Amino acid sequence: QESLVASGGDSVQSGGSLRLSCAASEFRYGSYCMGWFRQAPGKEREGVAVIDTDSSTTYAESVKGRFTISQDNAKSTLYLQMNNLKREDTAMYYCAADPSAYYIGGRCSAAGAGVVSDYNYRGQGTQVTVSS
16 A cells, blocks of 8 residues: 655754655556655645656745655655755645646646645655744
8 A cells, every 4th residue: 555654743943854655565566656745834735846757846936946756765755854944834734646648648747736735546645844
């Protein structure tokens, strides 16, 4: 059975960095879009980043240039490197996955980061708190 387990959240000061990890079990390599979304208290879910089956990536404008999504297929692990963190990045962060077959030409990155929060498989969250 598929599972996604996120970790790495912490409290950091503004300008600091964190790397989130997501252990993905039973997701066949090359068949799933992987991504991260976040939700701050009282706010809507926000898609943050997507990595496609060909490793192409796309990001929300709010994190572009600061966050990097990557994956280690040998370890079945998804990462989100977050640099130059801002207070507005404070949120619960979730990893998610969706079959690439659901997307035109199998290109999930073309659908953008905004849809990540609607992916069919979503793990539990890890809290990121950024203080000034």
